[in-house]
Amino acid sequence: MELISGKEIQELTFREIREEVQSLKDKGIEACLAVIIVGNDPASRVYVNNKKKACETVGIKSLEYALPEETTTEELLDLIEKLNSDEAVNGILCQLPVPKHINKLAVIESISPEKDVDCFHPVNVGKLSLGRAQLVPCTPAGVIRMLDVAGVEIEGKRAVVIGRSDIVGKPMGIMLMERNATVTVCHSKTKDLSSITKQADILVATVGKQKLVTADMVKEGAVVIDVGINRNGEGKLCGDVDFENVAPHCSKITPVPGGVGPMTITMLMKNTVTATKIQNNIK
Numbered sequence: 001m002e003l004i005s006g007k008e009i010q011e012l013t014f015r016e017i018r019e020e021v022q023s024l025k026d027k028g029i030e031a032c033l034a035v036i037i038v039g040n041d042p043a044s045r046v047y048v049n050n051k052k053k054a055c056e057t058v059g060i061k062s063l064e065y066a067l068p069e070e071t072t073t074e075e076l077l078d079l080i081e082k083l084n085s086d087e088a089v090n091g092i093l094c095q096l097p098v099p100k101h102i103n104k105l106a107v108i109e110s111i112s113p114e115k116d117v118d119c120f121h122p123v124n125v126g127k128l129s130l131g132r133a134q135l136v137p138c139t140p141a142g143v144i145r146m147l148d149v150a151g152v153e154i155e156g157k158r159a160v161v162i163g164r165s166d167i168v169g170k171p172m173g174i175m176l177m178e179r180n181a182t183v184t185v186c187h188s189k190t191k192d193l194s195s196i197t198k199q200a201d202i203l204v205a206t207v208g209k210q211k212l213v214t215a216d217m218v219k220e221g222a223v224v225i226d227v228g229i230n231r232n233g234e235g236k237l238c239g240d241v242d243f244e245n246v247a248p249h250c251s252k253i254t255p256v257p258g259g260v261g262p263m264t265i266t267m268l269m270k271n272t273v274t275a276t277k278i279q280n281n282i283k
């Protein structure tokens with residue numbers, strides 16, 4: 001059994017991104033990401049700080065817009081409109097969740113698709129499903145990157161995704177299909193889950209339920225990717241996979257923490273560079 005380390009793959013990918021950012025700087029172009037946070041959610045604050053830190057690491061300029069809890073949808077849309085038309089801004093993201101009184105869909109749809117580095121806009125989701133994506137959803141793209149760096153062949157393999165969320169499960173299924181895997185997406189209404197997961201050469205768990213994947217659900221030699229982030233009874237971070245008992249049966253597995261987690265921000269940096277290149281007509 002081999003661990004796939006998100007931290008190591010992040011470092012490797014950051015080195016590549018740093019070089020791309022520098023070569024843009026040599027052309028007089030400064031890649032810039034605008035991050036919007038509304039209200040005082042402590043988890044969101046941590047995520048936004050991590051995103052700013054990652055920008056610093058790779059040399060991307062970051063702008064933070066911290067708006068008060070009582071911000072209206074209209075005020076938020078006004079800010080996004082301003083950032084959409086600002087040529088110095090290449091990527092825009094609004095940290096979710098936004099306060100309940102804000103129209104989340106209107107926010108997502110107001111971000112210019114060319115600057116939508118989260119890949120949440122319906123235009124970008126549509127392009128992804130047509131195999132024409134330029135910007136890609138960060139977490140599933142991070143999983144694909146991990147599989148590639150770890151030397152896992154995807155083509156022709158049976159891939160099973162547990163979870164069908166708009167930001168991970170669904171796009172994960174699409175991206176694995178795009179890479180010619182035979183894909184099954186399971187969810188809370190799936191009957192006899194383990195009979196399906198046992199067929200998986202590549203098993204991706206993205207539900208948010210600790211110990212959902214147990215040893216009897218995994219084929220000998222499978223590659224297991226754990227996207228879940230949960231806290232166990234002792235307050236320790238854990239994934240959706242019963243790591244201790246599943247790992248001995250895997251050829252490769254991602255740990256939690258230090259697995260998929262760091263890859264989301266990594267691919268956000270990559271998307272910001274991609275957006276910058278597209279906006280400046282650079283191949």
Ligand code: GUN
Nearest residue numbers: 093094095096097118138
């Ligand atoms: N909240 C949790 N994950 C994400 C993410 O990937 N992007 C944004 N914008 N908000 C989030």
